[in-house]
Amino acid sequence: xxxxxxxxxxxxxxxxxxxxxxxxxxxxxxxxxxxxxxxxxxxxxxxxxxxxxxxxxxxxxxxxxxxxxxxxxxxxxxxxxxxxxxxxxxxxxxxxxxxxxxxxxxxxxxxxxxxxxxxxxxxxxxxxxxxxxxxxxxxxxxxxxxxxxxxxxxxxxxxxxxxxxxxxxxxxxxxxxxxxxxxxxxxxxxxxxxxxxxxxxxxxxxxxxxxxxxxxxxxxxxxxxxxxxxxxxxxxxxxxxxxxxxxxxxxxxxxxxxxxxxxxxxxxxxxxxxxxxxxxxxxxxxxxxxxx
Numbered sequence: 473x474x475x476x477x478x479x480x481x482x483x484x485x486x487x488x489x490x491x492x493x494x495x496x497x498x499x500x501x502x503x504x505x506x507x508x509x510x511x512x513x514x515x516x517x518x519x520x521x522x523x524x525x526x527x528x529x530x531x532x533x534x535x536x537x538x539x540x541x542x543x544x545x546x547x548x549x550x551x552x553x554x555x556x557x558x559x560x561x562x563x564x565x566x567x568x569x570x571x572x573x574x575x576x577x578x579x580x581x582x583x584x585x586x587x588x589x590x591x592x593x594x595x596x597x598x599x600x601x602x603x604x605x606x607x608x609x610x611x612x613x614x615x616x617x618x619x620x621x622x623x624x625x626x627x628x629x630x631x632x633x634x635x636x637x638x639x640x641x642x643x644x645x646x647x648x649x650x651x652x653x654x655x656x657x658x659x660x661x662x663x664x665x666x667x668x669x670x671x672x673x674x675x676x677x678x679x680x681x682x683x684x685x686x687x688x689x690x691x692x693x694x695x696x697x698x699x700x701x702x703x704x705x706x707x708x709x710x711x712x713x714x715x716x717x718x719x720x721x722x723x724x725x726x727x728x729x730x731x732x733x734x735x736x737x738x739x740x741x742x743x744x745x746x747x748x749x750x751x752x753x754x755x756x757x758x759x760x761x762x763x764x
Contacts, residue, residue: 482542484524484527491750492516492519492520492523494756495614495617495753495756496617499622500621500760501764502631502697507760507761518620519620522564522587522616525560525564526590526593529557529561533599537657540657540660564587574624585619586616593609593610602661603664606647610644610647611641614639618636622636634693641689642752645679646745646749651675653738653742656735672735676738687711700759700762700763702759714745721737
């Protein structure tokens, strides 16, 4: 029973669903300028089901690739057969249904936009997941949830644009970080992802540079929404953490290690970056709650 639950949570990539849930809750606190929980939780649930469906359909079409990068998930997905696709469609339906309950057409439109992005990302013949355009599509993962909240409150401003850019660019960069762990399977499948096109080491440098380039935007969002000191303290801690991890592995980053050593380091960095992403979204949510 436990194996089935673990397999299902991996199939829907529950950690990303939780991250999107927190993004929507945080966006609700910031856009509504209120700490009232019901709307934040409701909009967070919409994002959770939407991106659980997107990740599920991606894992259905990624089963062959996952045999190298995540064999346990690949095995679970293959055992599901056609039920896997049905589950992803069911998750989409729940998200659309929850959006429809709001009675707001623009909310439903943005949910549908997220579904279209997910289908273009994963499903042939487009399957942008295996192209250099992957980060561009992944931008929607962070941007669409914030757009849903903005549409729900019918509020669009410079502040919200900055938040949309931060969340969108963060998830686009996060997709490059994930490619560090998937490099071996992507290379074997002759995918044209950014890391495969550039080469692993150049791609690693790019992910590091883009990661640090997000810091000014994170600060700008904190200032625009007048977030409390906690936000900036935790942000500083995250920057320190990832900097220490990079320094610890400087001999791998700047040297000429064996290919397998470099790939192992890439997987380690991918895990670090996921931790940073989860902590940052939690920080944004909690700081938004405490501020308002």
